[in-house]
Amino acid sequence: MPQINMVQSLNRSLDQLMAGDERIVLLGEDIGIDGGVFRVTDNLMNKYGEERVIDTPLNELGIIGMATGMAMYGLKPIAEIQFQDYIFPAFDQIVNNVAKVRYRTGGRFSVPLIIRTPYGGGVKGGLYHSQSGESYFAHTPGLTVVTPSNPYDARGLLVSAYKSNDPVIFLEPKRLYRAIKTEVPDELFEVEIGKAAKLKEGDDLSIITYGSTVPTVMNTVEKNGVNADVIDLRTLLPMDVGSIIETAEKTGRVVIVHEAPKTLGVGAEVSALIAERAIDSLRSPIVRVAGYDTPFPYSHEELYLPGEKRIMNAVNKVLAH
Amino acid sequence: MSMVGNLSNEQALIAYKNAVRARTLDIKIINAQRQGIIGFHVPAQGQEMIQIAIGMMAEKEDLIFSYYRDLALYLQRGVPVGDIFDQMLGNSSDLQKGRQMPDHFSFSEYNFSTVQSPVGSHIPLTVGAAYAMRYNKKKGIVIVTFGDGATSTSDFHAALNFASVYNLGVLFICENNGFAISMPVSKQTKADIYKKGSAYGIPGKRVDGNDLIASLAGLQEAFDYVRSGKGPYLVEAVTYRIGPHSTSDDPKKYRVDEITDGSDKDPIRRLENLMLKMGVVDSNFIQTTKIEAKQEVDKALDERMNIPPTEPSSIFDDVYEKPTWIQEEERRDLDASD
Numbered sequence: 001m002p003q004i005n006m007v008q009s010l011n012r013s014l015d016q017l018m019a020g021d022e023r024i025v026l027l028g029e030d031i032g033i034d035g036g037v038f039r040v041t042d043n044l045m046n047k048y049g050e051e052r053v054i055d056t057p058l059n060e061l062g063i064i065g066m067a068t069g070m071a072m073y074g075l076k077p078i079a080e081i082q083f084q085d086y087i088f089p090a091f092d093q094i095v096n097n098v099a100k101v102r103y104r105t106g107g108r109f110s111v112p113l114i115i116r117t118p119y120g121g122g123v124k125g126g127l128y129h130s131q132s133g134e135s136y137f138a139h140t141p142g143l144t145v146v147t148p149s150n151p152y153d154a155r156g157l158l159v160s161a162y163k164s165n166d167p168v169i170f171l172e173p174k175r176l177y178r179a180i181k182t183e184v185p186d187e188l189f190e191v192e193i194g195k196a197a198k199l200k201e202g203d204d205l206s207i208i209t210y211g212s213t214v215p216t217v218m219n220t221v222e223k224n225g226v227n228a229d230v231i232d233l234r235t236l237l238p239m240d241v242g243s244i245i246e247t248a249e250k251t252g253r254v255v256i257v258h259e260a261p262k263t264l265g266v267g268a269e270v271s272a273l274i275a276e277r278a279i280d281s282l283r284s285p286i287v288r289v290a291g292y293d294t295p296f297p298y299s300h301e302e303l304y305l306p307g308e309k310r311i312m313n314a315v316n317k318v319l320a321h
Numbered sequence: 322m323s324m325v326g327n328l329s330n331e332q333a334l335i336a337y338k339n340a341v342r343a344r345t346l347d348i349k350i351i352n353a354q355r356q357g358i359i360g361f362h363v364p365a366q367g368q369e370m371i372q373i374a375i376g377m378m379a380e381k382e383d384l385i386f387s388y389y390r391d392l393a394l395y396l397q398r399g400v401p402v403g404d405i406f407d408q409m410l411g412n413s414s415d416l417q418k419g420r421q422m423p424d425h426f427s428f429s430e431y432n433f434s435t436v437q438s439p440v441g442s443h444i445p446l447t448v449g450a451a452y453a454m455r456y457n458k459k460k461g462i463v464i465v466t467f468g469d470g471a472t473s474t475s476d477f478h479a480a481l482n483f484a485s486v487y488n489l490g491v492l493f494i495c496e497n498n499g500f501a502i503s504m505p506v507s508k509q510t511k512a513d514i515y516k517k518g519s520a521y522g523i524p525g526k527r528v529d530g531n532d533l534i535a536s537l538a539g540l541q542e543a544f545d546y547v548r549s550g551k552g553p554y555l556v557e558a559v560t561y562r563i564g565p566h567s568t569s570d571d572p573k574k575y576r577v578d579e580i581t582d583g584s585d586k587d588p589i590r591r592l593e594n595l596m597l598k599m600g601v602v603d604s605n606f607i608q609t610t611k612i613e614a615k616q617e618v619d620k621a622l623d624e625r626m627n628i629p630p631t632e633p634s635s636i637f638d639d640v641y642e643k644p645t646w647i648q649e650e651e652r653r654d655l656d657a658s659d
Binding site: 056064072075101106141144194 | 384415416417418420421425427429434435437438439442443444445446447448449450451452453454456457475476479480482483486487638639640641642645646647648
């Protein structure tokens with residue numbers, strides 16, 4: 001089996017899905033001849049033509065509004081927002097139309113739309129190419145929010161998002177786009193939405209993470225011989241509460257790691273779920289290692305991103321308690 | 322018999338009847354709101370003629386994205402008054418299961434889309450719908466209505482640009498009723514609304530939306546243009562909002578009425594006077610039409626107002642195709658708290 005990176009995995013998956021379903025159209029900025037600024041849609045316009053791979057004017061509201069209309073009337077659009085930082089002009093469309101059309105029409109309409117967008121820092125992108133805005137979307141009933149941490153999950157989650165009849169926010173951790181190569185089967189397969197992955201079994205504590213910080217956590221626990229359960233959430237809405245509670249009850253010590261700002265980040269919801277359901281099992285306070293509550297700093301991005309040192313401080317803190 | 326141009330006497334009679342029905346329904350809803358039977362209403366009085374004209378020009382296969390002030394358009398397109406009341410009441414017969422506040426319909430059986438509150442945010446959806454129709458080789462065009470306030474939104478401009486870039490069959494119709502809540506159109510924009518498409522290569526036209534004959538004549542060119550595949554078109558229908566913005570609004574704070582219900586400038590009265598003058602109808606017909614309309618809306622509300630609301634636990638349906646564990650758990654909590 002060939003080893004491929006996340007960009008290759010997504011590109012191959014989009015290609016295969018498009019080959020099998022004429023309802024699929026792609027739309028976004030520079031996704032056609034340019035193949036997208038990260039090349040995820042490379043060569044797809046050549047293969048499927050301009051009617052199915054649509055370069056759009058520079059207007060995110062327009063992209064998502066158009067994609068919503070397409071999804072309501074029989075197509076299966078996959079929209080790309082070039083950077084998640086640029087999605088906010090479309091936020092009204094996402095929150096008030098995309099997420100609510102099924103509900104407000106009593107199920108008479110649906111929006112089977114995938115919105116792909118790269119997020120997170122680590123590529124020297126400064127304030128506006130680095131944000132992790134998953135909480136904005138995970139706070140909106142009607143949306144499904146997923147984020148793969150490796151090329152295999154990228155493929156499986158994309159296929160599951162394609163099969164969903166509801167809108168999916170598909171967050172791609174851009175610093176992992178080309179960082180990791182893994183074996184990915186060439187036939188289409190699904191990674192179930194709403195199911196976390198246990199990446200490592202351990203007894204001393206649980207580390208719950210997702211997206212770009214998954215490799216950081218794995219490298220840290222391996223290098224330092226930490227005997228941890230490591231959970232990759234993969235879906236942020238709806239979260240896999242079963243896996244979260246199971247590991248919390250098993251180890252009684254929980255560290256949550258993510259890159260987004262700590263306040264009201266995904267870690268807050270994970271903490272609350274554990275507090276509501278498994279507090280009796282806890283042997284230590286829950287500790288969150290997250291991005292700082294600042295805008296994303298350009299010249300100190302390594303400082304901002306949760307790294308080995310901060311993760312180990314948290315691990316030692318919960319173990320010492 | 323032709324009344325004017327292509328407008329037959331029979332079409333004119335239907336148009337008149339529907340305008341009267343819409344006006345009567347509107348008044349009925351306002352009264353029901355004051356009595357606490359209906360929660361809210363966005364009156365559409367004064368805008369009936371342009372809405373009737375759109376309904377007359379549109380074919381069945383044309384998809385319409387209406388906005389929250391289009392009562393006459395629904396009636397002209399055949400939506401039963403009872404279905405409108407079900408939505409206004411949010412009862413268990415409401416097609417949308419009581420999920421939306423009044424005037425936010427989704428009469429898809431009549432090829433309407435869905436109405437939302439955020440002004441203008443339906444306009445970009447028309448681009449995708451038109452794209453999908455062309456992609457799937459479906460007949461028909463997409464028609465979208467909105468108020469003058471909507472022309473200031475980013476949604477409006479994005480939609481015009483996209484529709485033009487992809488040469489899509491979208492007919493944009495601004496029902497310029499002079500006000501966006503309290504803001505007169507003179508403060509909304511310094512430009513003519515019908516010219517706003519020129520920045521995007523879209524032709525535009527202003528029509529007298531208070532006159533059925535003028536509306537039909539003006540719309541003809543726009544419909545022909547879009548149907549012929551030349552691309553989108555922008556119509557500004559100048560009309561007048563006789564009532565307040567909504568039942569929660571007091572227009573006395575910001576304006577003096579220039580046109581009132583039943584005055585000579587009232588669009589329905591204008592058609593009525595023309596038909597009387599031309600001998601198409603007599604005063605008996607006018608009186609009978611009004612009485613019948615009143616009977617129809619009175620009866621419909623009486624029938625519908627006692628239909629019970631949906632089951633409380635249904636609030637957790639349709640968030641997703643299948644509820645997630647979160648909705649299921651909250652539904653159990655709700656049931657347990659009874």
